[in-house]
Amino acid sequence: MKVVKLNKNVELILACLGAFQSIYLALFSFFERKRHIKNYLLGLFFFSITIRIVKSILWVYLSETPNWFINLGFAAHLAFGPLLYLYTYYFVNEKSWLQINLLHFIPSFIILANSFSLTSNSFWNVGGYSMLLYHQLFYTLIIVYVFINGIAKCQKKEWLWLSLLVGGTVFLQFSYFSNYILGMTPYLLGPIVYGVYVFFLSFFLMKNPQFFYLISRKKKYNNINLSHQDLEARIKEIETLMSVEKPFLDSNFNLKQLSKSLGVPVYVMSHIINDYFNTNFSGYINVYRIEEAKKLLKHKDYQNIKISSIAYECGFNSLSAFNAAFKKHTGSTPSYYKRFIPDL
CATH class of the missing domain: 1.10.10.60 (Homeodomain-like)
Structure with missing residues (x-):
C-alpha cells in the first residue's frame, strides 16, 4: 500500500478543512426546512465521508488510533456508496421511501456491531478490506448507471450538480481501490483531493439551494x-x-x-x-x-x-x-x- 506524505502540516490542514466543510454540508442538509428523504440521505452521505477521511488521516499520522475508530471509519466507507446511490435514485425519480432500502446498510451495521473486536490482522488484512472495496466498486457502478439513465429527467443545473457529486465520489472510491487492490496510487490521494473538492461542492450547493426542495417542487408542478x-x-x-x-x-x-x-x-x-x-x-x-x-x-x-x-x-x-x-x-x-x- 503506497502512502504519501508531502507535508504533514499541509495535509492535516486540508483534511481538517475538508472535514469541517463536510460536517457543515451534513448539518445544512439535515436541518434544511424542506424535510425530504433525499436531504437526510445527502446529510448522512457527507457525514460518513467525513468520518472516513478523518480515519484515513489518523491511520497515517497517529500510530495509536483506537481500533474502534478504525472500524467506525470502515463502517462509514461501507455506508457512503449506498447513501449516494439512494440519493441519486431519489433525486431523479419521484418515488416514496421504502423500508427495504435499509438492507443496503447491513454491512455497515455488522461492522459497527463488532467495532471493538475486529482487528487489522484478524480481519481487514486477510480479505476484509478487499471485500469492502469490491462492495463499494459495485455501488459505484450502479450509481453511474442510475445517473446516466436519469440524465434525461434532469435540467442543466440538476445534471451539473449530480455530475459534481457523483464524479467526486467516484474519484474518492477509485483512489482507495487503486491504492490497495491495484497498488497504483498513494493512500491519501483521494482524501486530500476530496477535502479540497468538497469546497467546490459547497459553493455550488450554496449558490443553488433549490436542490434541497427540487423533488417536492416537481410533484407540486x-x-x-x-x-x-x-x-x-x-x-x-x-x-x-x-x-x-x-x-x-x-x-x-x-x-x-x-x-x-x-x-x-x-x-x-x-x-x-x-x-x-x-x-x-x-x-x-x-x-x-x-x-x-x-x-x-x-x-x-x-x-x-x-x-x-x-x-x-x-x-x-x-x-x-x-x-x-x-x-x-x-x-x-x-x-x-x-x-x-x-x-x-
Missing part, C-alpha cells in the same frame, strides 16, 4: 403543461407589468396579487418565477426594487433625501432588509453606491 409560446407570453406580461405599473413599490405586494393582476393561477405563477427566473417571488421583486433604488440614489432630486426614505419608497419594509438586498445585488452598500459609484 407536475400537472402544469405550458407550451414554449405560452411561457414566453406569460414572462413578457410579467415583465411589462413590473416595468410599467411598478406594483413592487407597494411593500405589501405579494404573489397572489401578481397572479390576480395577470389572471394566472398562483401555482403557475410560482412555477414560472422559480423555474424561469431561478429565484423565489421575494428575490424576483427585490431585483426591481433595487434597480428603482439605484435610480433614486443618483437622481438629483433625491440627493438630500435619507436612504431609509428611499428604501421605503421602493417597497422595502425596513432599512436593514434594504441594505442586505442592495449589497447582495450590487456588491456595495447604498451609501457607498450613492457617493462613489459612477452613474452609467
